Amino acid sequence: MTLRFGVIGTGAIGKTHIDRITNRLSGGEIVAVTDINQNSAKSAVEEYGIQAKVYPDDKSLIADENVDAVIIASWGPAHAESVLAAIEAGKYVFCEKPLATTAEKSLEIVEAEMKFGKPLVQVGFMRRYDQGYKQMKNAIVNNEIGEPLMIHAVHRNQSTSENYTTDMAVVDTLIHEIDVLHWLINDDYKSIQAIFPKRTTKALDHLQDPQLFIIETQRGIVITVEVFTNCQFGYDIQCEVIGEIGTIKLPEVPTPVVRKNAAISQPILQDWKDRFIVAYDLEIQHFIDSIRKKGYPEGPTSWDGYIAAVTSDAGVRAQKTGQKELIELKARPEFYKSKNSPIQNLMS
Ligand code: NAP
Numbered sequence: 001m002t003l004r005f006g007v008i009g010t011g012a013i014g015k016t017h018i019d020r021i022t023n024r025l026s027g028g029e030i031v032a033v034t035d036i037n038q039n040s041a042k043s044a045v046e047e048y049g050i051q052a053k054v055y056p057d058d059k060s061l062i063a064d065e066n067v068d069a070v071i072i073a074s075w076g077p078a079h080a081e082s083v084l085a086a087i088e089a090g091k092y093v094f095c096e097k098p099l100a101t102t103a104e105k106s107l108e109i110v111e112a113e114m115k116f117g118k119p120l121v122q123v124g125f126m127r128r129y130d131q132g133y134k135q136m137k138n139a140i141v142n143n144e145i146g147e148p149l150m151i152h153a154v155h156r157n158q159s160t161s162e163n164y165t166t167d168m169a170v171v172d173t174l175i176h177e178i179d180v181l182h183w184l185i186n187d188d189y190k191s192i193q194a195i196f197p198k199r200t201t202k203a204l205d206h207l208q209d210p211q212l213f214i215i216e217t218q219r220g221i222v223i224t225v226e227v228f229t230n231c232q233f234g235y236d237i238q239c240e241v242i243g244e245i246g247t248i249k250l251p252e253v254p255t256p257v258v259r260k261n262a263a264i265s266q267p268i269l270q271d272w273k274d275r276f277i278v279a280y281d282l283e284i285q286h287f288i289d290s291i292r293k294k295g296y297p298e299g300p301t302s303w304d305g306y307i308a309a310v311t312s313d314a315g316v317r318a319q320k321t322g323q324k325e326l327i328e329l330k331a332r333p334e335f336y337k338s339k340n341s342p343i344q345n346l347m348s
Contacts, residue, residue: 005028005030005067006033008035008058009072013096020284025288030050034058038056068092069091079101080100080106091120097176125180127276133180157235159230160209165207166319169208192214192318195213212226237275
């Protein structure tokens with residue numbers, strides 16, 4: 001069976017998902033789209049030459065009986081209501097991060113999914129599908145560097161738009177590290193602290209940039225993450241885990257080496273779409289394949305979305321207080337322990 005998708009939000013990432021499902025992946029088809037900006041939805045249909053119905057809003061799209069699964073790629077604060085409506089209608093959901101903008105709303109989604117009785121939701125934490133992170137995860141699971149002690153990570157973007165605010169450094173940007181590092185070391189977080197270094201003059205006045213976060217885990221691993229969203233030079237993601245007998249570092253994406261004018265140089269990627277293009281393809285293909293084969297999505301769960309939301313809530317508090325803020329999670333329900341997914345298996 002072909003999985004028939006409705007897409008809610010046809011902005012930057014919504015369009016890339018329409019493109020990959022239509023032109024590169026197998027087993028999926030876009031049959032419906034909606035966007036608060038109806039012209040954007042119509043232009044997506046034209047741009048990709050798809051036979052998809054344009055709906056005025058998320059509720060009418062979800063109600064279409066031809067829609068098996070929804071992709072939620074609207075802006076973050078609108079995600080939770082669309083996810084809850086889709087669960088109520090029994091539709092599969094691929095939700096871009098964040099699952100919800102607060103821990104309370106994420107928990108509401110978790111509870112709705114458990115009440116429905118089977119997993120329906122996958123959250124778009126695509127870094128877990130990146131080859132480099134997967135190699136690091138395997139090395140850690142196989143004890144190649146011994147017990148992890150520290151992690152140093154860096155998340156740099158070239159520049160941000162005018163509506164990017166200081167808290168978005170956590171809820172929009174750091175959230176990727178929050179998820180992937182938790183998955184990488186399989187250890188719950190204990191606390192988070194935010195430090196504001198000297199501000200760059202290259203960011204808009206309302207924005208604190210860069211920011212440094214220090215996260216401690218339950219086993220005592222200390223993580224530092226630099227978030228610098230107006231670094232000017234490119235999209236730069238780095239991660240190094242320091243273990244008892246060795247270290248392991250995220251590989252750089254290979255780019256051509258140029259020898260010219262008495263110098264050796266290598267371009268730095270400029271765009272997140274290029275950096276994780278393969279991971280985006282793999283996460284959506286996994287969503288399609290696991291639903292077709294097993295009847296539920298196997299990727300990052302609503303519970304992972306909840307962990308990220310609790311952590312980012314604490315991160316925003318830490319930005320305001322300047323103190324170490326505790327990260328307190330509820331116990332993981334049995335429902336989210338029992339899935340037989342290769343990704344979940346890596347966790348144990
Ligand atoms: P974007 O270009 O602004 O696109 C969002 C689109 O959704 C816009 O067309 C917006 O319309 C529309 N929209 C807003 N509220 C809506 C609603 N209630 N119903 C339907 N459409 C609505 O943003 P984007 O960069 O694509 O980001 C979309 C989501 O994906 C965000 O949550 C973001 O965090 C996430 N994202 C994830 C990654 C990743 O690496 N996984 C990368 C990029 C983005 P208007 O423009 O008229 O408001």
